[in-house]
Each structure stands twice: as structure tokens, then as C-alpha cells.
Amino acid sequence: MARFLLVHGAWHGAWCWSRLSALLRQRGHEVQAVDLPGVGEAPERVGLVSLDDCARAIVAAAGSQPAWLVGHSLGGAAITAAAAMRPELVQALVYVAASAPLAGETHLQALSLGPSGRAVPHMTIDAERQVAGLERQDRLAAFYNLCSPAVAQEAVAAGATWQALGPAVDPLRANPPAEIARFYVRCGRDETIPLETQAALCGRLALADTATLDTDHSPFLSDPEGLAGILDRFERGEHISRGDGQEMPRGTNDVVSV
Template identity: 35%
Template sequence: MTYILLIHGAWHDGDCFAALARALAARGHRALCPDLPGAPATGLAECVAALPGAPVVLGHSMGGMVAEALAQARPPRLLIHLCSYLPLPGDSLAALDRLLPSPARSWPRDAESRLILPPKAARAMLYSDLPEDLATAALARLRPQPLGPMRDPLPGPDRASVRRHYILCGQDRAIPPALQRAMIARAPVEHLHETPWGHSPFLSDPEGLAALLDRIIRAEGLHPAHP
């Protein structure tokens, strides 16, 4: 089987990928869905240190920053970005957010200065295309987000030499499609896949996302029978 490391985004944990992991398993792949560390002092380096290597790595949203940093330390054979931040060395998530003019976002913090995403904002940004029951369950799983992975720049000086696919989500309200395109324009990928999904297709359409990932993996020669 092919091992796929799924790296979640801000405010989430690995359980957000449960439905996608089941759909991938049905297609002969094994998904690894670890939690990124959530301690207040967590930075990009701590996130990378907490993760295993894998032949296929997928980063969602903020997880794209972590995936690129992991690729520098333990390069996968294939790196897939799912509506994620796509940095070059020296870029931080905060810097990438400034590529296009947009209203400033400011979130409350807990007693340890981690960011808290209010449920109303989370529903609108992350889960805009989810039915109410799935959105309610997803909102209940959100957790405080350390600032470090959003502030830390991707180490350099060179970009990891790996094959990259980017899944652009056309209805994304967290990382707008225009920002996704701007990042791709300055940090090219080998293949772009445009989809009509919102920001969280692992919840809104896990079967469709699993089918797309399976096609990508097979097209790259990483069949389930060849880890």
C-alpha cells in the first residue's frame, strides 16, 4: 500500500481527516493523520519534528507550510497541496497572506496567546459548503492555534526538490482562489487540479477527494501495491 501523510491546517487536529482516511483505505492506501503539536511555544520546527516521513505528503491550508518544511528535512516522492499555503524559502504564512490586498483578520487569544477562531467565523471560512450537522461536529473539534507556524519563515536557502501537485478549491473562503493562484504563479507546481470545493473537501466530499488523490498517486507511478 501507499502511505500518505495528511497534515492538517490551523485550529484542526488529525481527526478531521477520518472520513478521507477511510475513503483512501478503500482504494488501497494507508493515511497517517497525526496531530500537530499545540503547545504555546510550538513553531514550524516543532511541527516538523513531530511528523514521520512518508512517500506521499499532503498539506492542507497552514499544513502546506509544514509540508514544505518537512520536504526539506525528509523529502517525499510526492508533495500534494490542498488549498494550502505554498511558500518559497523565507516566506511565512503571514507574508503570503499579504500577497493580495484583503481585509485584516484579527482573532481573539487564549490565556497562553494562542489564537481562537470564533465559531461564526469558522463556519463562514472553513465550512461554508458543509451541511449543518457536519459543520457543528467540525466546529466542536477546533482547538487553539499556536502563533509560531504562522509567523515562522520556511527555512532556506533552496526549495525542496520534489514533485508537487496543487488542488485549487474554487469556492474557498479561507484562502481565496485568487491568493492560491498568486502563490502558484511565484512558486510553480508540476500539476494544478482545479475543483469546485470549499476549504474543507475532506469533510464535504471525502470520496471525491480520495478519488482525485488516488488518480494523482497512480499517475505518479505510486500504486497501492508499491509503497
């Protein structure tokens, strides 16, 4: 059994992992969802947060016990930075519809490898306070397009109004060691990081395995059972990539890749 540290993306918090956390614990895993710096704070403080601050928060959450780091969206940059900072605390990196920047590259630069989704073009930038905003309707369309209406509305209500720009525009200082295993979970109907962009990110990583869920950008809400199954199989070393272009139906545990 593994210890999973779950790291959220932009405009989210540890709250978004609650359904997935319960399912992983049922499978015998230890789970901790991390709130990155700035969550719930005033814009003036949110804008002070850097990518290094996020990495340090993940390292602090890990303590002295190595863990699997699971990063969603912008959380992919954060877990990469944490693994470069303290590689001895990282057993594996799992990217869930996430950016995976290389040394010297930013989150936004990594996303430019393919088409942009619906979030970045609709952001409102407050340059003075170094934060970005995203309207309620844009968050619904970009993040939760396959969630039930009730779940989507709950998520929008829980989400942050402002997101620090630092973690998205700070370049990664160094690459994590190559010996740290890397995995990628693609989301087939993602309106934030389109599947083509996710494929481009995967194409330059030496991945131990990949899988695809037929979900929106938020599989921890739209298909937590499917995501839990993937993470469990990754940890148990069951090679699940088939490379046959098929996608995993929502709500099942038959994991495939594209």
C-alpha cells in the same frame, strides 16, 4: 499504491481527515493522519509550538518509510518545512487550499500574495501566550460554508480553541529540493484562502499537476470523495489538468483545473 501522511491546518487536528482516510484506504493506499504539536493542549503550551516543531512531528510520523505529504491550509507550511528538513522521506508534496511559503517567508506572508479570506482578519491574538483564537461563528463561515449543517457543527465542536502563532509567523528555513514533485488542489469557493490567492501561490511553484474542487476550505469534509479521487489520480500519474477554467462539480470524480 501510495503512503499518504495527512497534515491538518490551524484549529484542526487529525480528526478532520477521517472521512478522506477511509476512502483512500478503500482505494488501497496506506494513510496516516498526523496531529501537530499543541493539539488539545492548554494555551500556555500551545503557544510554545514552532514551525520546526511541526516539521519534526511530520518527520517522526514518516519514520523510515517515504510518503506523500498532504498539507491543508497552514499544514502546507508544515509539510514544506518537513520536506526541507528530511527530503529523503518525501515522495511528493500535495497542497490542499494551502500556503506554500518559500525560503525566508512565513505562512502569513505567503497568503498576502492575494486577497485575504474570512479567517485571518477575525483572529483574536493573545500576544503574551503567542496564540490566536477564532470565534465559533467565524470558523463556520470561513471553513465549512459548503458543509452540511451537521458536519459543520461537528467540526466546530471538534476544533481547537487556540492555535499557535509560531507555525504561521516563523519563516521557512530552506526550500525543499526541486526534484520533489509538487501538486496543488484548489478549492473554488474557499472563504479562508480565496481562489485568487491560491492561484497566486500556484503561479510561483513548479507544479507537476493541479486540480480544482468546487468546495469550501474543507474538502475533506464537504467533498471527501472528490478529494480522494484527485489524490489517487495524482499518485497514479494521470495528468488531470485541463486549464480550461472549468471547476469540478462536488461529489464527482471528474477532476479539472482552473
